[in-house]
Amino acid sequence: MKSITKLMCLIVFSLPFLVHAGYTQPAPVIIDLDNNIAYGDMMTARWTKGDDTFIGCGIRHYQGGFVFGFCQAQDDDGELAYCQTQDAVLLESMKSMADNSFITYSWNDDGECTRIGFSNQSFYINKDNPSFANKNKNKNP
Amino acid sequence: MKVLVCLNILQLVFIGFILTKLFNLESQIVAQQTEPSPSISEHSHNANLDANTLFVDDALNEHADFLRGVIHEEITASLRENQTAKLATTPSAKPYAANPPPEVDQEYLSEVQSDFDYYLSDGQISDLNMAIFQSKIAKLDQQNRKEMLRKLVRALNSGELEGRL
Numbered sequence: 134m135k136s137i138t139k140l141m142c143l144i145v146f147s148l149p150f151l152v153h154a155g156y157t158q159p160a161p162v163i164i165d166l167d168n169n170i171a172y173g174d175m176m177t178a179r180w181t182k183g184d185d186t187f188i189g190c191g192i193r194h195y196q197g198g199f200v201f202g203f204c205q206a207q208d209d210d211g212e213l214a215y216c217q218t219q220d221a222v223l224l225e226s227m228k229s230m231a232d233n234s235f236i237t238y239s240w241n242d243d244g245e246c247t248r249i250g251f252s253n254q255s256f257y258i259n260k261d262n263p264s265f266a267n268k269n270k271n272k273n274p
Numbered sequence: 275m276k277v278l279v280c281l282n283i284l285q286l287v288f289i290g291f292i293l294t295k296l297f298n299l300e301s302q303i304v305a306q307q308t309e310p311s312p313s314i315s316e317h318s319h320n321a322n323l324d325a326n327t328l329f330v331d332d333a334l335n336e337h338a339d340f341l342r343g344v345i346h347e348e349i350t351a352s353l354r355e356n357q358t359a360k361l362a363t364t365p366s367a368k369p370y371a372a373n374p375p376p377e378v379d380q381e382y383l384s385e386v387q388s389d390f391d392y393y394l395s396d397g398q399i400s401d402l403n404m405a406i407f408q409s410k411i412a413k414l415d416q417q418n419r420k421e422m423l424r425k426l427v428r429a430l431n432s433g434e435l436e437g438r439l
Contacts, residue, residue, distance in 0.1 A: 191439065195412035201423060203439040205430075215430040215439060217423050244427025 158256040160235050162188045164212040169247075171206040171214040172237035174257040183209040188236050190227050190249065202227050204238040204246060216240035216247075223249050233257045296345050303338045378415050386410045386422060394429060399437035408439075 161181060162173030173188045188206035202224045203217040216238060218224065223246055230236070231253045239248040389407055393399040399407065411422045429435035 193408060193412075195409065197412070199412045199419065203427075205439050213431065213433065215427045217427045217439065219420065219423075240427075240431075242428075243424045244431055245424065 156256045157259065158254075159259060160257065162186055162206050162208040164206060164208045164214045166212060166214070169214075169240050170237070171204070171208075171239075172235070173206065173208075174233070174235040176233055176257050176259045178206075180259055181209065185211065190230055190236060190238070192224060192227055200224060202246070202249075204236065204249060206236075214238075214240070216244055218246035218249070220246070226251065229253070292345065292348055299341050299345070303334070303341070306334055378418065383414060383418055386414060386418075390422065390425060390429075393437075394435055397434070397436060399435060401438060404437050404439065 159177040160172065160174040162171070162178050164171045171188065175188060178186050178188045185207050186209050188204075190202065190204040192200065192202045194200050201217055201219050203215065205213075205215045207213050226249050229251045231251075233253055233255070235252040235254065235257055237248075237250040237252075238246055241247050386407075389410065393403065393407065407426070411419045411426075414422060426435070427439075430437060430439070
């Protein structure tokens with residue numbers, strides 16, 4: 134009986150460690166102006182210490198059929214990188230963006246996007262960020 | 275692409291063939307209505323004239339209705355196939371293609387350009403003004419809106435203009 138109680142206690146007390154398990158790989162926003170490449174994950178950008186740091190992509194639709202997409206980022210050093218596109222393939226790729234997306238893109242001298250990539254991975258979800266904590270709090274009142 | 279074009283041509287030929295058949299059948303029906311066939315006329319000689327005329331009319335009408343029904347079905351099916359093939363040949367990029375560009379309105383173009391110059395001289399553009407400016411760009415013709423978007427993004431990248439897209 135005692136051994137069963139000990140086992141139960143061990144399982145219960147080890148639960149917090151299990152909750153925090155999982156590989157993490159934050160990708161801070163990096164902007165390489167020599168090669169016109171920007172990348173980083175949205176979670177890390179959002180919860181970084183720099184107030185102005187961000188990364189993201191978006192699409193604008195207008196009546197009449199005009200559509201354009203764009204990506205923009207600012208790193209911790211204040212470097213900025215913008216690009217816009219009307220390319221159907223690149224616009225289509227933007228549908229795969231999510232909250233935990235790692236985003237990478239390139240642009241030419243005219244500011245047109247030449248490459249856009251997304252990667253949605255569990256290791257980009259930062260367990261310590263307030264939104265993650267709030268979500269868990271709401272789920273388990 | 276070549277296969278689709280060949281299919282289209284084949285379908286058009288098929289439609290042409292059906293139409294030719296239709297016209298032939300229509301003319302045959304008209305001919306039959308005006309000149310009763312010998313077998314029918316034989317019957318008419320041996321029977322009551324009124325009753326026989328009714329019989330011939332009914333038979334011809336039934337025959338014509340049946341043929342019309344068959345032809346209608348064939349043409350509908352063929353047209354549907356042709357339409358499906360045409361839709362299949364439409365490039366996948368079409369959903370993103372803008373409407374045919376309107377004629378270049380120089381007055382409007384210079385208005386958008388002067389807006390841009392104003393923001394550039396100010397060195398910044400608010401989120402609201404950015405949205406308004408983008409909406410104005412959207413109303414330009416394809417070539418000019420492409421050029422204006424390039425200018426906007428180049429200005430943002432160079433730091434001449436501060437703002438968010």
